[in-house]
Amino acid sequence: KTVEAVDAFSKSIEWKLSAEESSYGLASCFCQLGDLHVEQHALSAAKEDYDNANASLLAVKCDPEHVNFLIATGKSRFLKNDFSRCFVSLEFARNAISLTPLYLMDQSAYDLRGIARIFQARGRIDEAIAVFEESLALSTHRPDSLERSSCLLDVGRCYLERDKVDLGMECLKESLAIKSSKLGKSIQVSEILNLIGQVHGMRGAFDEALRAYSRSEEILNIVAPNDTEKLAAVMFAEGDVRLDQGDSDGSFDAYTRALQVLQRDHASDDAMIAKANHHMGRALANGMRLSEAKVQLQSAVSIRSVNFDEKALSESQHELGVVLRRLGEYSLAEKRLSEALAIRERLVGGDRLLISTKFEIANIFRVQAKPGNALSLYEDCINKLDTGAILRGDVYQAMGHVKFFGMKEDEALLFYRRARDIRQTTYGSKHRKTANTIRAIGLTQLLFNDRDGALKTLEDHFDLCEQQINGPDVDAADLVFDALGVKKDFAFAAIFLGDAYFVNNQIQEARFLWGKAKAKCAELNEIDITQQLSEKVVAMCERRLTGEGVSLDHEEAHTLLSLIFVDD
Numbered sequence: 001k002t003v004e005a006v007d008a009f010s011k012s013i014e015w016k017l018s019a020e021e022s023s024y025g026l027a028s029c030f031c032q033l034g035d036l037h038v039e040q041h042a043l044s045a046a047k048e049d050y051d052n053a054n055a056s057l058l059a060v061k062c063d064p065e066h067v068n069f070l071i072a073t074g075k076s077r078f079l080k081n082d083f084s085r086c087f088v089s090l091e092f093a094r095n096a097i098s099l100t101p102l103y104l105m106d107q108s109a110y111d112l113r114g115i116a117r118i119f120q121a122r123g124r125i126d127e128a129i130a131v132f133e134e135s136l137a138l139s140t141h142r143p144d145s146l147e148r149s150s151c152l153l154d155v156g157r158c159y160l161e162r163d164k165v166d167l168g169m170e171c172l173k174e175s176l177a178i179k180s181s182k183l184g185k186s187i188q189v190s191e192i193l194n195l196i197g198q199v200h201g202m203r204g205a206f207d208e209a210l211r212a213y214s215r216s217e218e219i220l221n222i223v224a225p226n227d228t229e230k231l232a233a234v235m236f237a238e239g240d241v242r243l244d245q246g247d248s249d250g251s252f253d254a255y256t257r258a259l260q261v262l263q264r265d266h267a268s269d270d271a272m273i274a275k276a277n278h279h280m281g282r283a284l285a286n287g288m289r290l291s292e293a294k295v296q297l298q299s300a301v302s303i304r305s306v307n308f309d310e311k312a313l314s315e316s317q318h319e320l321g322v323v324l325r326r327l328g329e330y331s332l333a334e335k336r337l338s339e340a341l342a343i344r345e346r347l348v349g350g351d352r353l354l355i356s357t358k359f360e361i362a363n364i365f366r367v368q369a370k371p372g373n374a375l376s377l378y379e380d381c382i383n384k385l386d387t388g389a390i391l392r393g394d395v396y397q398a399m400g401h402v403k404f405f406g407m408k409e410d411e412a413l414l415f416y417r418r419a420r421d422i423r424q425t426t427y428g429s430k431h432r433k434t435a436n437t438i439r440a441i442g443l444t445q446l447l448f449n450d451r452d453g454a455l456k457t458l459e460d461h462f463d464l465c466e467q468q469i470n471g472p473d474v475d476a477a478d479l480v481f482d483a484l485g486v487k488k489d490f491a492f493a494a495i496f497l498g499d500a501y502f503v504n505n506q507i508q509e510a511r512f513l514w515g516k517a518k519a520k521c522a523e524l525n526e527i528d529i530t531q532q533l534s535e536k537v538v539a540m541c542e543r544r545l546t547g548e549g550v551s552l553d554h555e556e557a558h559t560l561l562s563l564i565f566v567d568d
Contacts (some may be wrong), residue, residue, distance in 0.1 A: 002039050009033040013043055018546035023069065031072050035114065039237040050076035067096045071111055078118050090115045090353040094131065101138050106147035109138040115153045120158060129158045135364050149178035153192060159197060170195050183287050186224055187230070197237060206245045213238045226266055229272065232258040239279055248287030255279040271312070293323045301336075314343040318357050324565070337361050352389075355381050359395060363567075370401045378402070393422035397437055397568065404440075409448040416441045435464045436568035437487065439496065446500055446552060455500040458493070462513075465493040491537045498544065499552045499563035506555050514544045 009029050016026045053072040062069050077141035094115055101108040116131035132155035139148040156171030176192045183189060197212030200380035217234045224230055239254035259276035266272050297320035304313040321337035326331075337360050343355040362377035366373030381395045400415035420437040427433055442457035468486045498513035518541035540556070542548075 002036055005031065006036045006040070009036065020538045022056060022059040024057070024060065027053045027060075027062075027068060027072070030056060031068070031075075032074060033125065034072075038079075047079045050079070059087065065092065065096070067093050067108075067111065071114065075114070078121075083122065086118070090118060094134075098134070102136065103141065105138050106142060106145055109135045109147050109151065112138065113147070113154060117154060120154070125158050125161055129155060132357055144178050144181060145184055145212070146178065149175045149182070152178070153195075157195075165199065165203065169196070169199055172199070185219045186221070187224055187227075188220045190223075190230070190234075193219070195232060197241070198467065201237075201241045201244065204244075206241050206451065209240060209241045213241070224477070226265075228261050232272065232276070235261065235280060238277070239406065243283055243286060248283050248289075252280055252283035252287065255283055269306065269317055271303070271309060274300045274307065274312070274316070277303070277321065278312075281316075281323070282319060285319070285326070290323055290327050294320065297323060300351045310343045311347060314347070314353065314357075315342040316344070318353075318360065320355075322360055322553050325367070326362065330368055331366050333405060334361060337364070349383065352391075356391060359391065359398070363398060365397060366402055366405075369405070371406060373510050374402055375399065385507075390422070390426050393419045393426060393433065393437075395424065399439060400444075404444055404447075409444060412444050413441060416444065430464060430467070432489070433568075435461055438464070439493070440568070441498070443496060443552070446496065446503070450498070453505055455497075455504055458497045458500045462493040462497045465490040487520055488537075491520045493543070494520070495537070495540055498551065501546075511537070511545060514541045517541050518545070 009032055013029045014035065016023070016029065029471060030049045030053035034046040034053065037043070037046035037049060037216075050072045052324065054069060054076065057066070057069050057072070070089045070093035074086050076209045077083070077086035077089060094112065095212065097108045097112060101125070112131055112135035116128045116135060119125075119131060132151055135151045136148065136155065138149065139145055141207035142148060151170045152175035154173065156168045159165075159168035159171060172195060173191060174188065179186070179189050193212045193216035193331045195208045197216065200209035200212060202207070213234050217231065219239075220227065220231050235254050235258035239251045239258065242248075242251035242254055245251075255276055259280065262270070262272050262276060268508055276298045278300040281300060282291045283294035284290070284296060297316055300316040301313065301320055304316050307313075317336045317340035321335075321340060323401070324333035324336060327333075341354065341357045341361065346355055347353070353558055358377050359381050365371075365374035365377065369514065371563065378395050378399045382392065382399075385392050385395070396415045396419035398414045400419060403412035403415060416437055420434065420441065423431065423434040423437055437458060438461045442454050442461055445451075445454035465486070471491050494513040494517035498510040501507075501513065502510035518538055520543075521535075521537045533539060
């Protein structure tokens with residue numbers, strides 16, 4: 001309740017000044033008020049508060065080396081960007097506290113935490129952690145104090161920033177336990193639950209993340225039912241986790257609930273409404289509901305184009321361009337992506353976004369059979385990407401497709417193998433993207449008559465897809481597949497392995513797999529291009545089973561790689 005606290009301290013100061021009081025208490029009120037104004041991002045007011053605190057201390061002839069004077073001076077200098085002298089003052093204060101700490105009401109623990117947060121704000125994370133730990137050492141005699149809980153939350157964030165996830169999570173959980181026991185259902189508890197959910201999501205512990213977000217939403221509905229942006233934030237977070245989980249429908253439902261909450265008190269052209277439209281579009285696109293995704297993303301672009309947030313606008317233009325490309329609306333897709341590119345070329349620090357948009361424009365050139373244009377952009381992406389960038393795997397995969405179309409087997413395999421190595425390192429051997437690259441290698445071997453190599457590679461790919469269909473007993477974080485994707489991948493894996501068996505004169509095995517692929521198509525949902533995909537797979541299987549076209553040829557492979565596997 002920061003607003004109420006600011007009001008209380010302001011009234012206390014007003015009373016003290018009206019009584020012409022000069023005291024350490026008045027200085028303390030000014031300093032506390034400054035801290036609250038910092039929390040509210042009212043930095044000019046905070047600077048004035050800290051300067052008033054020092055003036056009050058000087059009025060009572062306080063020693064300039066007194067802890068209170070040093071802390072107020074350090075905080076004032078920090079807000080005035082006088083960082084070198086700021087840290088001199090704070091280090092003196094830190095040393096003074098270590099000599100004579102004040103345990104009453106965790107006063108020195110609070111002061112140290114304030115010092116640590118300034119180190120943290122300047123990116124000096126290791127020093128911040130050290131000071132936070134000193135603060136925690138002073139509150140061990142009050143293990144359930146709210147000050148200790150706040151410090152645990154702050155140091156937990158620092159541990160997470162240093163990738164010490166276990167330590168960070170331990171601190172967050174301890175902080176949560178204290179705040180839950182002291183405050184019950186409260187906004188502070190909700191905020192810690194959100195952070196815990198975020199960490200679980202980053203670690204691939206999706207169920208734990210969803211449980212944390214569910215608890216947070218439940219609390220907010222009780223203590224802040226009218227704070228629509230806080231409620232929507234939890235729903236957005238839930239949607240993001242479900243999207244990472246491969247649950248496109250669940251993700252769409254969460255984003256839709258966020259939209260409905262925001263519509264209670266936000267105008268139809270508000271930036272937050274656009275955010276919901278954007279996220280809903282992403283979820284729909286992930287579930288192959290491309291026509292619906294197009295509508296949502298067009299709404300997001302329309303709102304964001306008048307909201308003076310170019311970064312957000314470019315995100316929606318980019319996503320809309322990708323959806324239009326997947327729908328085959330290539331001219332409009334290129335227009336939207338070019339608009340996003342123009343914005344991203346102006347943004348400071350937007351290199352990663354710029355490269356991703358160039359990559360998508362190159363994909364349009366690739367499906368339009370413009371290999372020279374596509375390769376030029378792909379090579380530009382590779383040259384600008386860091387060595388460890390995840391997108392390099394996607395770019396090498398696409399370059400392999402271009403070389404495959406050009407009948408350059410060796411170059412195609414070179415790029416596919418680079419993509420496979422990056423994806424195995426990034427995602428693991430059982431991830432869908434890794435499996436997609438294994439499929440591309442197997443198809444290249446099959447089309448260029450490496451029969452033994454193709455059979456081995458496509459058997460590996462089929463095994464991965466079959467594990468997905470059967471519900472593998474492996475780490476779920478390593479297997480991020482959406483339900484439609486699992487069935488589609490399995491159907492094609494069965495067709496291609498059947499083709500490899502056929503060219504190796506294992507006719508019975510081939511026909512068995514083609515039959516399995518045809519049967520699996522009945523389970524594909526009848527939405528957007530998925531129905532067309534189902535019909536295409538059935539037609540491929542029937543040609544093989546009737547002997548009309550008994551194995552993959554370059555024309556059929558070109559169609560598959562250009563349309564169905566363009567985003568693999």
